[in-house]
Amino acid sequence: MYNILTLNKIAACGTDIFDKAKYTVSDNAENPTAIMVRSAKMHDMEMPESLLAIARAGAGVNNIPVEKCAEQGIVVFNTPGANSNAVKELAICALLLSSRKITEAAAWAASLKGTLDAPKTVEGGKSKFAGPEILGKTLGVIGLGAIGGKIANAAVALGMDVIGYDPFLSVNAAIQLDPAVKVTADINDIYKNSDYITIHVPYTPDTKNTIDEAQIAMMKDGVRLINLARGELINSAAVVKAIKDGKVAKYVTDFADDVVLGEENVIVLPHLGASTPESEDNCATMAAHELIDYIEKGTIKNSVNFPNAELAKTGDHLVCVLHKNVPALIAQITSVVSDKGANIENLVNKSKKDWAYTMLDVTGDVDADAFKSIEGVVGVRVL
Numbered sequence: 001m002y003n004i005l006t007l008n009k010i011a012a013c014g015t016d017i018f019d020k021a022k023y024t025v026s027d028n029a030e031n032p033t034a035i036m037v038r039s040a041k042m043h044d045m046e047m048p049e050s051l052l053a054i055a056r057a058g059a060g061v062n063n064i065p066v067e068k069c070a071e072q073g074i075v076v077f078n079t080p081g082a083n084s085n086a087v088k089e090l091a092i093c094a095l096l097l098s099s100r101k102i103t104e105a106a107a108w109a110a111s112l113k114g115t116l117d118a119p120k121t122v123e124g125g126k127s128k129f130a131g132p133e134i135l136g137k138t139l140g141v142i143g144l145g146a147i148g149g150k151i152a153n154a155a156v157a158l159g160m161d162v163i164g165y166d167p168f169l170s171v172n173a174a175i176q177l178d179p180a181v182k183v184t185a186d187i188n189d190i191y192k193n194s195d196y197i198t199i200h201v202p203y204t205p206d207t208k209n210t211i212d213e214a215q216i217a218m219m220k221d222g223v224r225l226i227n228l229a230r231g232e233l234i235n236s237a238a239v240v241k242a243i244k245d246g247k248v249a250k251y252v253t254d255f256a257d258d259v260v261l262g263e264e265n266v267i268v269l270p271h272l273g274a275s276t277p278e279s280e281d282n283c284a285t286m287a288a289h290e291l292i293d294y295i296e297k298g299t300i301k302n303s304v305n306f307p308n309a310e311l312a313k314t315g316d317h318l319v320c321v322l323h324k325n326v327p328a329l330i331a332q333i334t335s336v337v338s339d340k341g342a343n344i345e346n347l348v349n350k351s352k353k354d355w356a357y358t359m360l361d362v363t364g365d366v367d368a369d370a371f372k373s374i375e376g377v378v379g380v381r382v383l
């Protein structure tokens, strides 16, 4: 039996994919084979010996110690693009919220309940909630991946001029961009020319405080900022100060902290970007398939710490070896097979930065412990 431990509520359409004859799925599973998680923080968690894989039902993996997992032979997956439409729609909503004083206006209208002549009062008071249209304005998009690319295209369709910045833009993401999106190689073009700026990059040590005092100083007066990616990407104190100074008109963020909460002209949402039934279903389904494929067939797809690889078993065994990406290691792995007099029918070796994955389709006997004793090997399974 394989045990799947859930650290957050995962949509049933995903957990239901696991065959009940082979898997248990629960939030208190012992000796888990795999973990399904959304935003639960895992950095201080002791990883169980039994753990083969973690599937993040979502995009951001900053809640998971990805490198520590690689060292322990634990494959970490995420679900690229599965919640991108949900975030795109919230970003369009945020663009409009940042312009039209909707939240303040609705709160004021609600406050009129019980007053004598609300219809007349609203007509008299509405002018203080006027705000600009987005048509013809410039939107800067930092990060043109699954989410940023969709937002850029949607903003073009809404009549905005769009400038995008992404120094690591994939070919796949690039070909999906509307030709009207102007891609710049200089992030300062975004800061200097945008009326609205939205950020959609992963949070890493390199991207912390991407937007800080110096970047805000370059921006147009009255700029509106949107952050549905991670709180740490924008320095909250710098934004609040810039709002008080009149430089930034509005900040819409999906990430609460004590600095932004309760501040005028800041709209704080409770991390709602991916919270649609459609996106929760997409993420849970993709995560479940990733885990089943890895557990049962050794296939890796959409891992953030090991390379994609798959190999069909035609011989007696499929040997799956997770290891460091260093010279002479594959030779040692194949020697372990030949030392036993077994034959390699097919072999796949893939690498991703410091880590690699070798799959061997073998006829004959194999000695799993001999692979494990190779320096640099962090995980071995014989299927």
Ligand SMILES: NC(=O)c1ccc[n+]([C@@H]2O[C@H](COP(=O)([O-])OP(=O)(O)OC[C@H]3O[C@@H](n4cnc5c(N)ncnc54)[C@H](O)[C@@H]3O)[C@@H](O)[C@H]2O)c1
Pocket (backbone or CB within 6 Å): 058, 059, 060, 061, 080, 081, 083, 084, 087, 142, 143, 144, 145, 146, 147, 148, 165, 166, 167, 168, 169, 170, 173, 200, 201, 202, 203, 207, 228, 229, 230, 254, 271, 272, 273, 274, 275
């Ligand atoms: N609010 C939410 O609920 C919610 C939901 C989904 C994702 N997110 C956040 O949004 C992030 C992006 O998600 P995605 O699905 O678009 O991921 P993605 O991997 O498809 O896209 C990220 C893009 O950022 C680019 N990038 C990386 N570093 C950059 C940098 N320094 N400057 C500019 N671009 C850079 C990458 O090249 C990539 O194209 C996630 O990592 C996550 O933190 C939040």
Ligand SMILES: O=C(O)[C@H](O)COP(=O)(O)O
Pocket (backbone or CB within 6 Å): 038, 039, 040, 057, 058, 059, 060, 061, 083, 271, 273, 274, 275
């Ligand atoms: O990175 C993500 O996918 C989002 O932040 C969504 O997080 P959630 O799954 O906890 O809503």
